[in-house]
Amino acid sequence: MWERAASEVIVVPSGAATTRIVKPQLTVRELLQVAQSAWMRCSVIASVLVKLAEHETVLDDSSHIMLCEKFTTMTRTPQNKSVQVGAARAIAKRWAVAAGSSRSVVTLVNHNNVHWCAARIDLIARNID
Numbered sequence: 001m002w003e004r005a006a007s008e009v010i011v012v013p014s015g016a017a018t019t020r021i022v023k024p025q026l027t028v029r030e031l032l033q034v035a036q037s038a039w040m041r042c043s044v045i046a047s048v049l050v051k052l053a054e055h056e057t058v059l060d061d062s063s064h065i066m067l068c069e070k071f072t073t074m075t076r077t078p079q080n081k082s083v084q085v086g087a088a089r090a091i092a093k094r095w096a097v098a099a100g101s102s103r104s105v106v107t108l109v110n111h112n113n114v115h116w117c118a119a120r121i122d123l124i125a126r127n128i129d
Contacts, residue, residue: 002025002026003023003024003025003026004023004024005021005022005023006021006022006023006024007019007020007021007022008020008021008022042067042068042069042072042110045068045108045110045116046067046068046069048108049065049066049067049068049107049108050065050067052065052106053065062101062102062103062104063102063103063104063105063106063120064098064099064100064102064104064105064106065105065106065107066095066098066099066105066106066107067107068107068108068109068110070095070107071107071108071109071119072109072110073091074088074091074092074095075088075109099123102123103122103123103124104120104121104122104123104124105120105121105123106118106119106120106121107119107121
């Protein structure tokens with residue numbers, strides 16, 4: 001659930017103005033109902049991964065959260081072509097710098113805006129969950 005506090009000015013019939021704080025809320029289910037097929041895009045899922053990254057910071061976990069666009073660049077080009085091995089290795093080296101001392105990388109993989117797969121890459125054990 002997302003919640004945002006905002007101030008709202010209310011003018012009563014006498015002309016006096018007061019301010020109140022409102023906290024609109026949005027659940028994931030409501031978001032999916034409104035977004036319909038657009039929810040499968042990376043940009044929508046990125047917002048969830050950003051919230052997960054904030055949560056990981058609070059827990060002081062050693063996982064690095066990677067946005068799906070970043071992960072996808074290693075496997076597919078914007079034209080949906082395979083990435084050459086040399087280019088994929090260069091991208092992986094940049095990831096290593098971004099991940100720093102993290103023990104694992106967590107992401108969601110987007111398959112043609114149709115399927116999503118969660119992935120956790122354990123950098124120490126060198127396996128994917």
